[in-house]
Amino acid sequence: MxxxxxxxxxxxxxxxxxxxxxxxxxxxxxxxxxxxxxxxxxxxxxxxxxxxxxxxxxxxxxxxxxxxxxxxxxxxxxxxxxxxxxxxxxxxxxxxxxxxxxxxxxxxxxxxxxxxxxxxxxxxxxxxxxxxxxxxxxxxxxxxxxxxxxxxxxxxxxxxxxxxxxxxxxxxxxxxxxxxxxxxxxxxxxxESPRRGETFVTRKITRAIARIVAGKQKKLYLGNLDAKRDxxxxxxxxxxxxxxxxxxxxxxxxxATGETHSVREFLEVGFEYVGLNWQDYVEIDPRYFRPAEVELLLGDPTKAKQQLGWEPKVTFRDLACIMVDADMQALGLPTANGNTSKDVATLREATIGSSWG
Ligand SMILES: Nc1nc2c(ncn2[C@@H]2O[C@H](COP(=O)(O)OP(=O)(O)O[C@H]3O[C@H](CO)[C@@H](O)[C@H](O)[C@@H]3O)[C@@H](O)[C@H]2O)c(=O)[nH]1
CATH class of the missing domain: 3.40.50.720 (NAD(P)-binding Rossmann-like Domain)
Incomplete structure (x- = not known):
């Protein structure tokens, strides 16, 4: 070597x-x-x-x-x-x-x-x-x-x-x-992160929140809001x-984190963070449904914790807020209150990332 x-x-x-x-x-x-x-x-x-x-x-x-x-x-x-x-x-x-x-x-x-x-x-x-x-x-x-x-x-x-x-x-x-x-x-x-491709659900949501706040978008079209992810x-x-x-x-x-949350919960946290009600903006478009859906994912990271000494550090709520803040900053908007400014500063570098699909 x-x-x-x-x-x-x-x-x-x-x-x-x-x-x-x-x-x-x-x-x-x-x-x-x-x-x-x-x-x-x-x-x-x-x-x-x-x-x-x-x-x-x-x-x-x-x-x-x-x-x-x-x-x-x-x-x-x-x-x-x-x-x-x-x-x-x-x-x-x-x-x-x-x-x-x-x-x-x-x-x-x-x-x-x-x-x-x-x-x-x-x-x-x-x-x-x-x-x-x-x-x-x-x-x-x-x-x-x-x-x-x-x-x-x-x-x-x-x-x-x-x-x-x-x-x-x-x-x-x-x-x-x-x-x-x-x-x-x-x-x-x-x-997820601010670098997540814009067509994955979390980034699609946080990007839309920033664009709605900026007056660039009126509606957010999504598929299955009941799916739960870790x-x-x-x-x-x-x-x-x-x-x-x-x-x-x-x-x-x-x-994994060992916690699971629905797409709906991600919407709630993200929109609430900027003082908006997600129900006023979200519409369902069946084109985003999948022929077969994975309804629930929840991981048990015990082995990684015990053998690798690995721990997840960012919580669900912080993750959503970090992503909203980064998308707000990318549009030149002030970030919402209450977020950890250290994380935003670290993440500001890369609010980009277009995955196709
Ligand atoms: N993308 C997307 N998903 C939506 C939408 N509306 C609801 N969803 C639901 O949101 C959930 C998450 O979708 P994605 O963010 O596209 O991620 P994923 O299908 O879970 O796959 C991601 O995670 C996997 C690990 O579990 C990765 O392996 C995969 O590459 C990808 O990153 C799915 O149940 C999907 O049906 C929408 O408009 N767009």
């Missing part, structure tokens, strides 16, 4: 990729991210940590590639020789996965297999250990089998996205057991990813 650790991330331009890159850079890593070529810039979330690669102290490097392109993944691994790989890339929108199932499964399912194969070959050929983190999802639990959900709760996926995540999960377990790879699955429950703060969650790869043995962990 080189003196300075090197990490390779897929999904580096996403919410989690940007927070994880910051964390790894703080820890002295050299960070390599794989980005997709797009006709418009897609690096908003990492622009603040990106430096000109010609500078001698550059620590963040970007490589063009894609989870659908195994040859390039191999080339990048050969070139970077990473100590750790974090597979965060995906078509990650559950609703969109019903519209684009093949693409979703190709990136999420086959993409994971391509990466694991490339990693296995590299490790076997060079003898260098590469630790692997697989971004698993609480969506894998799908139709409720038991609550709270733990590492041993059976999966019952309810979307093309979730089916592909289950496939990726078991491939990761299989590669660990078959080839003695240090490969971990993080089963992460929903995690919502945590993304910055807390990337720490758990890193911790998993620092253990003596590879294993799988649930990462």
């Amino acid at each position: 080189s003196a300075q650790k090197k990490a390779l991330l897929t999904g580096v331009t996403g919410q989690d990729g940007s927070y994880l890159s910051e964390l790894l850079l703080e820890k002295g890593y050299e960070v390599h991210g794989i980005i997709r070529r797009t006709s418009t810039f897609n690096t908003d979330r990492i622009n603040h940590i990106y430096q000109d690669p010609h500078l001698s102290d550059t620590k963040l490097f970007l490589h063009y590639g894609d989870l659908t392109d195994g040859t390039t993944l191999r080339k990048i691994i050969e070139q970077v020789e990473p100590d750790e790989i974090y597979n965060l890339g995906a078509q990650s929108h559950v609703r969109v996965s019903f519209d684009a199932p093949e693409f979703t499964v190709d990136t999420v399912g086959m993409g994971t297999l391509r990466l694991l194969e490339a990693l296995r070959d590299f490790q076997q050929r060079t003898g260098q250990e590469v630790r692997y983190y697989q971004a698993g999802s609480s969506e894998m639990f799908g139709l409720v089998q038991a609550v709270p959900q733990t590492e041993t709760t059976p999966f019952y996926p309810r979307s093309p996205y979730a089916c592909a995540k289950v496939y990726a999960h078991w491939q990761t377990v299989n590669y660990r057991e078959s080839y003695d790879l240090f490969a971990c699955n993080g089963i992460l429950f929903n995690h 919502w945590g703060y993304a910055k807390d969650y990337v720490e758990a990813m890193w911790l998993m790869l620092q253990q003596e043995k590879p294993d799988d962990y649930v990462v």
Whole structure:
């Protein structure tokens, strides 16, 4: 292993990729991210940590590639020789996965297999250990089998996205057991932040609140308000990813807060925070319903707490308020009273992030 650790991330331009890159850079890593070529810039979330690669102290490097392109993944691994790989890339929108199932499964399912194969070959050929983190999802639990959900709760996926995540999960377990790879699955429950893509429900709500306050929007159209999620703060969650790869043995962990709240409750907290009544603004549009819905997610993070020493730090209410404040600030509005200004200051840097879908 080189003196300075090197990490390779897929999904580096996403919410989690940007927070994880910051964390790894703080820890002295050299960070390599794989980005997709797009006709418009897609690096908003990492622009603040990106430096000109010609500078001698550059620590963040970007490589063009894609989870659908195994040859390039191999080339990048050969070139970077990473100590750790974090597979965060995906078509990650559950609703969109019903519209684009093949693409979703190709990136999420086959993409994971391509990466694991490339990693296995590299490790076997060079003898260098590469630790692997697989971004698993609480969506894998799908139709409720038991609550709270733990590492041993059976999966019952309810979307093309979730089916592909289950496939990726078991491939990761299989590669660990078959080839003695240090490969971990993080089963992460929903995690949000001001960098969340605008089409996920929390950010859709907080962005709409700010736009309503600014007079730029009159209505907010949503789907199922009864769905319940275990919502945590993304910055807390990337720490758990890193911790998993620092253990003596590879294993799988649930990462969650242990609390569940409905979409309706998120609306209540967010609108109330700016002194508005959500019922005056929200309308239901069936286009946002899903062919099959996951009604209830509630995780039990006991194993992560005990074995990783990991704790979620941001509560449900604080999370909603942090996100509202950040969206207010992005529109040049004063933030509402009562929020922790430290969090807003830390988060102001990146109220961006457009995920399509
Ligand atoms: N996106 C969206 N969701 C809505 C809306 N109205 C209601 N919802 C409901 O809000 C819940 C949360 O939806 P999302 O924020 O889109 O997230 P998700 O489907 O739970 O998936 C997210 O979390 C997973 C981990 O559990 C991740 O794996 C996945 O990639 C994604 O980040 C779902 O039950 C959805 O039906 C809407 O207008 N838009």
